[in-house]
Amino acid sequence: MTFDIQQAAANANAAKNAIANLSQGQRKQLLESIATLLVEATPAILAANQKDLDNARAMNMSSAMIDRLGLDEKGVQGIAKAVNEIANQDEVLGSIANIKPLPSGIQVGKMRIPLGVVAMIYESRPNVTIDAAALCLKAGNAVILRGGKEAQHSNQALAKVLHQALKQGGLPEAIATVIPVPDREVMAQMLTLSESIDLVIPRGGEGLINYVSQNSKIPVIQHFKGVCHLYIDAHADLDKALPILENGKTQRTGVCNALETLLVHKDIAEQAMPLIDQLFADKAVKVHACEKSLPYFKHAKAQAATEADWEAEYLDLEIAVKIVDDFDAGVSHIQTYGSGHTEVIVTESLANSQRFMREVNSSVIMLNASSRFSDGGELGLGAEIGISTSKLHAYGPMGAQQLTTEKFVVYGDGHIRA
Numbered sequence: 001m002t003f004d005i006q007q008a009a010a011n012a013n014a015a016k017n018a019i020a021n022l023s024q025g026q027r028k029q030l031l032e033s034i035a036t037l038l039v040e041a042t043p044a045i046l047a048a049n050q051k052d053l054d055n056a057r058a059m060n061m062s063s064a065m066i067d068r069l070g071l072d073e074k075g076v077q078g079i080a081k082a083v084n085e086i087a088n089q090d091e092v093l094g095s096i097a098n099i100k101p102l103p104s105g106i107q108v109g110k111m112r113i114p115l116g117v118v119a120m121i122y123e124s125r126p127n128v129t130i131d132a133a134a135l136c137l138k139a140g141n142a143v144i145l146r147g148g149k150e151a152q153h154s155n156q157a158l159a160k161v162l163h164q165a166l167k168q169g170g171l172p173e174a175i176a177t178v179i180p181v182p183d184r185e186v187m188a189q190m191l192t193l194s195e196s197i198d199l200v201i202p203r204g205g206e207g208l209i210n211y212v213s214q215n216s217k218i219p220v221i222q223h224f225k226g227v228c229h230l231y232i233d234a235h236a237d238l239d240k241a242l243p244i245l246e247n248g249k250t251q252r253t254g255v256c257n258a259l260e261t262l263l264v265h266k267d268i269a270e271q272a273m274p275l276i277d278q279l280f281a282d283k284a285v286k287v288h289a290c291e292k293s294l295p296y297f298k299h300a301k302a303q304a305a306t307e308a309d310w311e312a313e314y315l316d317l318e319i320a321v322k323i324v325d326d327f328d329a330g331v332s333h334i335q336t337y338g339s340g341h342t343e344v345i346v347t348e349s350l351a352n353s354q355r356f357m358r359e360v361n362s363s364v365i366m367l368n369a370s371s372r373f374s375d376g377g378e379l380g381l382g383a384e385i386g387i388s389t390s391k392l393h394a395y396g397p398m399g400a401q402q403l404t405t406e407k408f409v410v411y412g413d414g415h416i417r418a
Contacts (some may be wrong), residue, residue: 063253226256
């Protein structure tokens, strides 16, 4: 099958005003229609997803990738629920903020407007197809979605839902394009179409992010790897720290908000490390331990950590562990090896929690809470198009508002410049 991405991008660009100019109520109705049609199409979506799962297992894909790929009835309902939540969020377009009079007599404010055409490149997770589309539509953008070949059947089943909803609303199908071929050449060409596409968001493995960043002629917001840290402070409550560690590392390993490195203050190590050892043994977590922490692992499977372990994203039941001499050493380690995603501190010290919040500049900082909350749905965005580790123009989980920009609006009454 051949696919003309240049024409598809031109069509999306031509259709973008059709979604941008809808009223809040019309966009809400469109999103609610998508949610309803998703539930109705559950059998077809699951049948398509099963084909992808069968292919993935035949190709001996990793358990983490298969976990990301799989859908069930509850999962489809969860996607539909997220779309309804996005539909019912406050309007993000057209609001004018910070209007102020200036000495010249004019009044100046800033209005939120759509970005235009957003291209999303992602791997495995078919839910991203709907999450990204719904958020872009909420923000008045057209969207081009390029999923991985491993989710091709699932993504096309979801594309039918999007197009059916657009058709029912009397809107061009080009507002939401799901590329039907996995050819890398199509993606490479898409990255050159700066005249039709306004923003590219890659979401996936390190190789994909690097390829897009290095080859795109279109602005890129990176969703880079999640090397998420948990720092157990000297003043930590271990009754909080252990469940936060267990949840962050073992609840779901193949996601970017799972913990990959544990830092433990030396003053609490004697108390904490035997408990951590038992937890990791019970959960079959493989440990890459620093020289100071390695002797504590009597039950869990552990080996000496290498330099590469401090920047590894395992996406598995695997973790790097380091005992640090003090608070500053913990922060310095995160600043050196963190990927800008999510960091957690467990402490009862107000001073240390405030310092951690100020000094660690990853996109999400957690105090006494699991890294697994670093998710658009959990943070009140309904869903996310990704977790940006680029500081421009958005940082952290990206919802509908982060898929807009601002323009200046100036009010006068015949004013001219002196």
